[in-house]
Amino acid sequence: MPPTGKKIHCPDVLSNLPEDVIDAILMFLPLQDAVQTSILSKKWRYYWCRLQALTLDRSLWKTEKDKEYPTTKLMKHLTLQYCLILPPPDFTGFDRLIRLELYDVTISSKSLESLIGHAKFLEHLALVNAPVLDISDHIQINTPKLRFLDYTSSIRSISLVNVPLLEELCLTSDEPSENSRICDIATFFESCNSLEHLHLSYDNIKVLAEGGVPKRLPFDLTCVKRLCLCIGFDEVDVVLCGLCLIRSFPYLQYLEIEMKYCCVDVPALECLEVEGCSDLTFPHLIEVKLFVIGSIPEMQFIKLLLSKSQVLKRMLIESWIEDIRRIDKRLDELANCWRASPEAEVVFDLNKVPYNNPV
Template identity: 25%
Template structure:
């Protein structure tokens, strides 16, 4: 009887898996490994050809940068040939396609791939080029058929030219857009974003030149990240925008204060020193609350700050005064420029307006990144400890080259300040292996 039971359950469990389960398993494997599963059984032989998500990345191929030019071209042709073969054997719809092979040179064969994908109902596209352009005529220009993909929900492009044709009417289903080192028309943001009415997430990196006028019209946008240089920025219709990152390399914008009036839902703000410079109208020498208080702002991070007696300190204090519900505050100061004036931050922090009843009353965590052990940083620690009645933690990470003596001196002074919160701790996270 026991042998009979064993016989009943001796069927190949792998072979008997439902088709949808097999598909899910294969989607977690690199394409090369998925193709090899055909040896498991006859039923598995063709399943890999119906995977709806095709990912060609470093698991699929990788072209070494050490290769000679002739060898690199041969490798590129071989990689493209293998991709063509995979698409030729594929049978079914393709919902996701990723081409991110390290060292791959963009070539005109990719146009045929884009044209093919535009007929497959693709919803998620990612093209990352790192090896340049085989024609050596600037950035590789994405084929116009990309703009006819009506079902597109997410798009990421890196190191290419992205120029919408005149007949482009929009990506009505696009919710996520990432553009990194992409060349686009000067008025791209003003003309393109309104044609993506469902956009929720947008990230752009434009380090090498001005991105023109950033006129953002996106009623469903929740996250906006921009790194680079723009001439001007304005948020025209962004009632849901809660997460903003602005890291500028340069800007011609004379005053960014007005941008907060269009961000009623702002909860997280990350800015760098260049943004802070343009938050201050010229001539300001004392901190004032912003025209539109940032009542919903809970996370504020300011990087690469320089406090040298300029209006920067006023901007810093103004932001704190205008954000009564902050939960997390992070600052990172750079080395002070030679010959700079002494910072006036301490006197500004101790002014009556800054010590108002609503300043930092909800702050839980304060963080100093790459601490230089300066008096300005000590003034910040002193102020936060004395003001934040709900404070839980001050997290200080010293600059890696600061040195043991300076870190120790800074620690001894920082931990002795009076605290408004009984729960407040001051912790240092420092790796002194080099000492």
């Protein structure tokens, strides 16, 4: 017998096992038990994160005490990253899901639609770099309680079918989609009656412009207060698409535009001339942030904003051009051009790094 009061130090047999053996043991445990091994020691804290397959079913939240304190009524948040989702054929989604975020997750459009469609309480949805298994697939977002959507893929592969409460929409894409589906700009936004904040990337604006651009949408989205766009001012259709959206947001207060890199000396665009835009006004625009390279159409657009914004308070103009002398003259013209708002302040902040590095 050891002396009274002395601790017995037993060797940590489990922690000394080869890592592939530990992984095999965890794979045979229910997910809840596998996660609980993280409290064994600092060394075991993240072993369960190496599991190559996770089984997400009702056993995770259903307990023996459910008769007295039913956990099946609990709302759920689910975030997955760097994985492949292969649900069983009878998968019907999570009916209590309110927040779903998928980062670099591969999933079929059918499974994704099922996952989203059965989440009747879903309010927050982020699909970031989440490719579907078939690039020709199309996803319908039919979630009546959805308030936030962040989708980083081509706008061709998504439809907003029933989103009456959607407040913030971020649609970004770094590469053109191979999907040949035409996306009609009016049809895409017709169910966004509560939209307040819209962020559109350059590639997705190009997609919207391909189907033909009206002067304005057949309806006004009166809730939109903030608009962020990336536009190439050397492409008329893209510019017209941006103007169409701006015309359709009569209560716009904050506008942020990044000018995609183009030739500095591109010719002027008639659609940006102040004289030809008598129907275009910004009666509620308070603040503007622009990232420019100093092209002629950019200067036209800035003059248009200044001459049509009666309550504008601040316009911040940023640029990453190394040779400031190339645009100094044009910026001097802007500093002295006429402004509809006597309180409008124009601030220049040059040699800035571009938001999305358009070069």
